[in-house]
Amino acid sequence: xxxxxxxxxxxxxxxxxxxxxxxxxxxxxxxxxxxxxxxxxxxxxxxxxxxxxxxxxxxxxxxxxxxxxxxxxxxxxxxxxxxxxxxxxxxxxxxxxxxxxxxxxxxxxxxxxxxxxxxxxxxxxxxxxxxxxxxxxxxxxxxxxxxxxxxxxxxxxxxxxxxxxxxxxxxxxxxxxxxxxxxxxxxxxxxxxxxxxxxxxxxxxxxxxxxxxxxxxxxxxxxxxxxxxxxxxxxxxxxxxxxxxxxxxxxxxxxxxxxxxxxxxxxxxxxxxxxxxxxxxxxxxxxxxxxxxxxxxxxxxxxxxxxxxxxxxxxxxxxxxxxxxxxxxxxxxxxxxxxxxxxxxxxxxxxxxxxxxxxxxxxxxxxxxxxxxxxxxxxxxxxxxxxxxxxxxxxxxxxxxxx
Amino acid sequence: xxxxxxxxxxxxxxxxxxxxxxxxxxxxxxxxxxxxxxxxxxxxxxxxxxxxxxxxxxxxxxxxxxxxxxxxxxxxxxxxxxxxxxxxxxxxxxxxxxxxxxxxxxxxxxxxxxxxxxxxxxxxxxxxxxxxxxxxxxxxxxxxxxxxxxxxxxxxxxxxxxxxxxxxxxxxxxxxxxxxxxxxxxxxxxxxxxxxxxxxxxxxxxxxxxxxxxxxxxxxxxxxxxxxxxxxxxxxxxxxxxxxxxxxxxxxxxxxxxxxxxxxxxxxxxxxxxxxxxxxxxxxxxxxxxxxxxxxxxxxxxxxxxxxxxxxxxxxxxxxxxxxxxxxxxxxxxxxxxxxxxxxxxxxxxxxxxxxxxxxxxxxxxxxxxxxxxxxxxxxxxxxxxxxxxxxxxxxxxxxxxxxxxxxxxxxxxxxxxxxxxxxxxxxxxxxxxxxxxxxxxxxxxxxxxxxxxxxxxxxxxxxxxxxxxxxxxxxxxxxxxxxxxxxxxxxxxxxxx
Numbered sequence: 001x002x003x004x005x006x007x008x009x010x011x012x013x014x015x016x017x018x019x020x021x022x023x024x025x026x027x028x029x030x031x032x033x034x035x036x037x038x039x040x041x042x043x044x045x046x047x048x049x050x051x052x053x054x055x056x057x058x059x060x061x062x063x064x065x066x067x068x069x070x071x072x073x074x075x076x077x078x079x080x081x082x083x084x085x086x087x088x089x090x091x092x093x094x095x096x097x098x099x100x101x102x103x104x105x106x107x108x109x110x111x112x113x114x115x116x117x118x119x120x121x122x123x124x125x126x127x128x129x130x131x132x133x134x135x136x137x138x139x140x141x142x143x144x145x146x147x148x149x150x151x152x153x154x155x156x157x158x159x160x161x162x163x164x165x166x167x168x169x170x171x172x173x174x175x176x177x178x179x180x181x182x183x184x185x186x187x188x189x190x191x192x193x194x195x196x197x198x199x200x201x202x203x204x205x206x207x208x209x210x211x212x213x214x215x216x217x218x219x220x221x222x223x224x225x226x227x228x229x230x231x232x233x234x235x236x237x238x239x240x241x242x243x244x245x246x247x248x249x250x251x252x253x254x255x256x257x258x259x260x261x262x263x264x265x266x267x268x269x270x271x272x273x274x275x276x277x278x279x280x281x282x283x284x285x286x287x288x289x290x291x292x293x294x295x296x297x298x299x300x301x302x303x304x305x306x307x308x309x310x311x312x313x314x315x316x317x318x319x320x321x322x323x324x325x326x327x328x329x330x331x332x333x334x335x336x337x338x339x340x341x342x343x344x345x346x347x348x349x350x351x352x353x354x355x356x357x358x359x360x361x362x363x364x365x366x367x368x369x370x371x372x373x374x375x376x377x378x379x380x381x382x383x384x385x386x387x388x389x390x391x392x393x394x395x396x397x398x399x400x401x402x403x
Numbered sequence: 404x405x406x407x408x409x410x411x412x413x414x415x416x417x418x419x420x421x422x423x424x425x426x427x428x429x430x431x432x433x434x435x436x437x438x439x440x441x442x443x444x445x446x447x448x449x450x451x452x453x454x455x456x457x458x459x460x461x462x463x464x465x466x467x468x469x470x471x472x473x474x475x476x477x478x479x480x481x482x483x484x485x486x487x488x489x490x491x492x493x494x495x496x497x498x499x500x501x502x503x504x505x506x507x508x509x510x511x512x513x514x515x516x517x518x519x520x521x522x523x524x525x526x527x528x529x530x531x532x533x534x535x536x537x538x539x540x541x542x543x544x545x546x547x548x549x550x551x552x553x554x555x556x557x558x559x560x561x562x563x564x565x566x567x568x569x570x571x572x573x574x575x576x577x578x579x580x581x582x583x584x585x586x587x588x589x590x591x592x593x594x595x596x597x598x599x600x601x602x603x604x605x606x607x608x609x610x611x612x613x614x615x616x617x618x619x620x621x622x623x624x625x626x627x628x629x630x631x632x633x634x635x636x637x638x639x640x641x642x643x644x645x646x647x648x649x650x651x652x653x654x655x656x657x658x659x660x661x662x663x664x665x666x667x668x669x670x671x672x673x674x675x676x677x678x679x680x681x682x683x684x685x686x687x688x689x690x691x692x693x694x695x696x697x698x699x700x701x702x703x704x705x706x707x708x709x710x711x712x713x714x715x716x717x718x719x720x721x722x723x724x725x726x727x728x729x730x731x732x733x734x735x736x737x738x739x740x741x742x743x744x745x746x747x748x749x750x751x752x753x754x755x756x757x758x759x760x761x762x763x764x765x766x767x768x769x770x771x772x773x774x775x776x777x778x779x780x781x782x783x784x785x786x787x788x789x790x791x792x793x794x795x796x797x798x799x800x801x802x803x804x805x806x807x808x809x810x811x812x813x814x815x816x817x818x819x820x821x822x823x824x825x826x827x828x829x830x831x832x833x834x835x836x837x838x839x840x841x842x843x844x845x846x847x848x849x850x851x852x853x854x855x856x857x858x859x860x861x862x863x864x865x866x867x868x869x870x871x872x873x874x875x876x877x878x879x880x881x882x883x884x885x886x887x888x889x890x891x892x893x894x895x896x897x898x899x900x901x
Contacts (some may be wrong), residue, residue: 232896
């Protein structure tokens with residue numbers, strides 16, 4: 001029997017080397033899978049508990065990934081895998097992530113089993129490593145609203161951005177304890193009359209965009225081209241826009257409200273809290289009637305506006321810019337002249353009668369009547385009659401006053 | 404230390420199989436059902452790494468890796484628009500080795516697409532689609548099966564792309580199926596057929612899921628088996644043809660003396676041997692076991708190692724959950740379609756329908772257009788082939804770069820602002836220019852060399868260059884609004900909530 005050709009040693013050594021690399025790779029994969037961040041935090045937590053609360057048997061502390069599943073919220077939060085001490089007493093002095101929740105009062109009115117963590121704090125509940133869980137990853141849109149992000153906007157006095165998420169459910173309340181920024185924002189909304197032009201919480205005028213769900217507006221939908229800033233964020237857009245609307249949107253007809261930075265921040269937080277809440281269980285809402293709380297005076301004022309001769313001007317949003325003294329209508333902006341004096345005013349300024357001007361307007365009113373407030377001929381005649389009536393009223397008053 | 408000691412525990416530990424005769428080696432193949440796949444002997448030229456680069460084997464190994472990891476993934480996935488994305492999140496964060504499984508499956512899929520393309524390039528460049536002289540050989544048909552496998556691989560990858568149901572998935576499939584919709588007359592119907600509706604939704608997800616995990620793998624497995632069976636029927640790898648030609652010139656040897664078995668018992672004399680002068684000579688070949696089996700084991704483990712190592716360092720991205728309201732900018736198809744998307748940017752009709760149609764048809768017809776039988780199995784056939792390969796590459800480079808430059812620097816609609824006809828811009832576009840340059844190259848090289856093989860080589864080399872360049876441009880150089888950015892230019896930053 002003749003000897004046959006045998007396979008070369010080199011070939012076998014190459015095969016052996018490849019197999020060895022495969023083994024090493026498998027070992028590395030196992031090593032990596034076996035050493036997640038949270039294991040370190042859990043072992044540290046046990047050490048801290050043993051040191052601080054000597055009476056507790058550390059073996060009773062659960063190991064492995066921990067999670068809170070809130071079924072009707074469709075939410076899984078694994079934050080407590082690392083933040084194991086949130087519900088413990090006696091760890092108040094310990095640093096993050098092992099510390100007790102700093103506000104036990106809030107925690108008892110918002111039980112963690114019913115609310116989870118991320119509903120209020122933001123962040124990615126699914127994740128179990130710090131960077132991802134805090135929602136800083138590129139593809140997670142709701143980051144943890146904590147100090148780290150707030151100090152990007154105001155390093156000295158970071159705004160409490162967390163209140164944005166509180167107000168997702170507390171939005172219909174007139175004011176809420178411990179939500180000072182949001183409360184300032186809500187007060188500004190009433191004071192500046194935002195609802196005259198914007199629908200907010202389902203009510204308001206239609207001159208500007210509906211803001212009821214403006215918090216859902218996606219980053220791509222904002223135009224940053226007129227904003228010279230490094231912070232290309234929705235929040236920054238709102239702040240800059242509140243401080244000077246026409247700088248950010250040159251064609252905007254929104255008036256400059258002369259806001260302080262803090263007020264602009266408060267309003268921006270409020271805007272970003274106006275999310276679509278239709279998927280949230282009703283049990284979460286403190287005020288079960290899902291509309292803005294109003295004082296009796298406000299309700300009476302609204303009713304007055306909607307009855308009598310002035311109702312026409314309220315209905316067609318004329319009062320946004322024009323007061324009508326004769327019908328007790330007060331414009332929040334007073335951008336245009338009082339309509340009670342329109343017959344005289346139009347004559348001196350345009351050398352026209354009110355009829356001529358309404359049917360053939362010029363200047364700003366031409367644009368407004370063509371795009372924002374489009375009236376039929378019938379409605380124009382109604383407006384003219386009411387303006388003449390108002391003119392008579394103010395004329396009579398003037399004559400009565402005259403000596 | 405010798406790895407092959409005659410005796411010794413160490414030697415046995417590492418290598419126990421040492422056949423002492425051809426018969427022993429041959430019996431190993433006969434006795435093992437799985438090894439029936441291989442011939443008893445295999446030529447040294449077929450084993451050569453320089454010849455085949457084992458790209459077909461690598462593709463098959465990748466397919467096996469994908470099947471195994473895919474079956475595991477099936478246990479952890481629900482094809483539902485409400486749940487799919489969150490299951491992937493769980494896979495990444497909570498399931499043991501889930502993150503790794505997903506990375507292996509993803510990187511394996513990308514590598515398989517690449518390996519199948521490279522395998523096709525290799526088979527073309529070595530002229531391995533030619534019939535040859537072995538009885539019953541039909542390599543041209545096996546090439547067509549290969550083109551079919553390429554299409555199936557692309558479609559498998561494309562259907563898998565949708566399953567994570569994130570923004571990347573949703574919009575890649577939207578863009579991809581929009582390319583299909585540019586087919587005239589029946590485009591919308593094709594799109595509707597693919598999507599199960601007018602937009603990507605639950606119907607699309609379940610359609611793509613079933614195609615991805617059942618239908619396409621089944622068809623691909625069947626055709627892959629056919630493809631490999633045909634290699635045996637075609638007389639082995641194409642390079643064996645060169646050995647046959649050489650052996651034909653040798654004097655035929657008398658058949659070896661051997662025992663034969665008759666009905667009545669053992670008889671002596673010579674065996675019944677057909678003296679085919681084309682038969683591969685014994686000195687050119689080695690037993691498949693262990694020579695081929697060892698090689699295949701090495702290639703298999705090496706492929707596995709590459710996939711495992713890459714999976715360790717390349718994360719599988721998961722973007723935001725799919726949102727039909729928000730279009731990412733830029734929205735891109737999977738990378739292997741980005742060359743097409745680049746062309747579609749110039750003209751949907753020419754770039755999205757005409758060129759891919761011609762390319763697919765051209766690929767399938769190559770072995771029928773080029774029936775020359777010289778130089779089978781030799782890289783680039785001969786000296787003229789090598790020369791025209793260079794000419795084709797340079798030609799492809801110049802015209803592709805030129806077409807891209809025209810497309811980027813002088814958009815046709817700006818050059819002819821007064822013309823409104825869509826047909827005009829379809830016809831007068833960089834895509835058409837590129838197509839014409841290929842047609843010219845083919846006919847010029849055919850005319851000059853009078854060789855269909857040389858013309859094919861020139862055109863194919865130009866095609867490879869254009870494919871790579873266009874894909875690279877679409878993948879790396881196209882930013883928001885499909886604007887062109889050099890690699891060193893930063894894209895404009897995307898706004899974020901906070």
